Amino acid sequence: MSLATVLSRAPMGVDAPEVTVEVNLSGGMPGFSIVGLPEAAVRESRDRVRAALVNAQFEFPQRHITVSLAPADLPKEGSRFDLAIALGILIASRQLPARALDDYECYGELGLSGRLRAVSALLPALIQTGQCRRRAIIPAANQDDADLLPEVPIQTAAHLLDICSALSGRGQWPERPPAPIETPPALPDLGDVRGQALARRALEIAAAGQHNLLMIGPPGTGKTMLATRLPGILPPIMRDEALEVASIASLAGLELGSVLNTRPFRAPHHSASAVALVGGGSVPRPGEVSLAHRGVLFLDELPEFDRRVLEVLREPLESGKILISRAARQAEFPARFQLVAAMNPCPCGYAGDPSGRCRCSPDAVLRYRARVSGPLLDRIDLHVEVPRVPAEQLRAAQAAEASQPVRQRVIACRSHQLQRQGVSNAELQGQALNRHASLAGAELRLLDQAVERLGLSARAHQRILRVARTIADLAESEHIIAAHLLEAINYRKLDRHAV
Known part of the structure; x- marks a missing residue:
């Protein structure tokens, strides 16, 4: 037989299209050619493969070898x-x-001796291998990827000879070591936060309904402390969500670690570029919004980010995905994250503080607040003040409510949402929102008056309904009543200290 076919997959974002590797041996002058849009690393495989076969004591055919990577119009890299x-x-x-x-x-890179080296971004390919009910052969160095997919039959090997021995029936596949038992990391506890009852309440509502949250207040009042405790009150990550998160981490070359146990929490510095935030590059790679998929994206010092960088968040906040287009290719990455942002009320940070320390001019305050655009603020469901905590509350002996009871309420609330409508309240759209967040006559008039007096947009109108639905769910109420609606409106009512 002078023709052979082997299956593999190419990396393309979180997708992994199937690639058929066809090898043909023909007469004529000995040679080795690879066709099918191979980039440099793929073309260089000719020398790696030749040396690996010779050094593993196989006979390298003295014929013309043609390798076709199909489909021919799909770029092949790596x-x-x-x-x-x-x-x-x-x-x-x-x-x-x-x-x-x-x-x-x-899948696997060959060393010149025939040893197998790890390859990057392998997890998406292995997931689709399992969906096609096939088996996979991968390097032993990619054992971490295999450990995430115990249901997929994956054979790992350290050397080409191990694989050939097993395939020819002369030996057995190397025993696959058991996956290590990952213990969830200890997360910061909400009980460490003293005071800030309003901000704690907003944090619980945000977690229960998967809403976006903006905290505004002077330096040192606990905004970052509150944000870092949000993962500790979120529901546990589900298996399918964890695989999505792990696939993105694999593409970014990150340690897979305990992705099956913990939702991601990303906190990029305010000097981050637009490409770092949403992804990009000549070969598209995921950015922070995708690395925060199914988790939390925390933007501290929000106005210090470049305004053009912040504006790229508007599309993924609405669609839950990001499409990166380049001249040669496109890649789509999921980006369904929960945005939590924090900012000071003015450049010095003390506008409205009872101490009277602020010396910022009105123009300076306006310029500072204008760094965050109205359309971006409109996409944030909850705006809450985080004022300075009095000293007696900081010294209080009684501990605040810990994360665990709050998390239990959040889990119960989120489970109720999924049973009722299949998605979290923040994802309610169209007829589903009208059906599950309907208002009676008095509540409807109250919302209309609030929209008119506050000058809110149609988007803000819908977000108020979603937040009110979450507040009602936390109260175990089937219907949204005036108290729930008023609380939701107050989270949109920006006073003189807000943006």
Whole structure:
């Protein structure tokens, strides 16, 4: 047999399209060519594969070798096709059984000695391998990826000889070590926060309904402390959500760690660029909004971010995804994150503080607040003040409510939402919002009056309804009443200290 076919997959965002590696041996002058839009690392696999086969004591065919990576119009990058090409040559030259790789997909970079090296961004490919009910062969160095998918039949090996021995029936596959038991990391506890009853309440509502939150207050009042405690009161991450998060982390080259146990919390510095925030590059890579998928994106010192950088958040906040377009290719990454932002009320940070320390001019305050655009603020459901805490509250002996009871309320509230409508309240749209957040006559008039007096947009009108629905769910109320609606409106009512 002079023709062999081996299956693999190419990296393309969180997708992994199937690639058929066809190897043909033909007469004529000996040569080795690879076709199918291979980039530099793929073209260089010719030398790696040749050296690996020779050093592993296999016969390298003295014929013309043509390797086709199909589909031909899909760009191929990276070194992950080395193993598939090498095994294809061995099958085509009859050094391995013709049907040895039926129902297998192969990934791995070959060293010159035949040892297998890890490849990046492998998890999305392995997930789709399992969905196609196939088996996978990967380097032993990618064991962390395999540990996340115990339901997928994955064979790991450290050397090309180990694979060939198992495929030819002369040996057994190396035993796959058991996955380590990951213990959830200890998260900061909400009980550490003293005072700030209004901000704590807003944090619980944000967690219960997956709402965006903006905290405004002087320096040192606990805004960052509150934000870092949000993951500790969020519901546990679900299995399918964890795999999405792990796939994005794999693309970014991050340690997979305990992604199955913890929701991501990303806090980029205010000097971050637009590409760092939403992703990009000549080969599109995920940014902070995607790395925070199914978790929290915390932007401290919000007005200190470049305004053009902040504006790129508007689309993913609405759609839950980000599409990165480049001349050669496009990539779509999920970005359904929960935005938590913090800011000072003025450049010095003390506008409205009872101490009277602020010396900022009205023009300076206006310029500072104008760094955050109205359309971006309109997409944040809850705006809450975080004032300076009196000294006697800081010294209070009685501890505040800890994260665990708050988390139990949040879990119960979120579970009720999923049973009722299939999504969190923050994701309610159209007819589903009208059905599950309907108002009676008096409440409807109250909302209309608030929208008129505060000059709120249609988007703000809908976000008030979603927040009111969450407040009613926390109160275990089937209907939204005036008290729930008033509280939701107050979180949109920006007083003289707000933006």
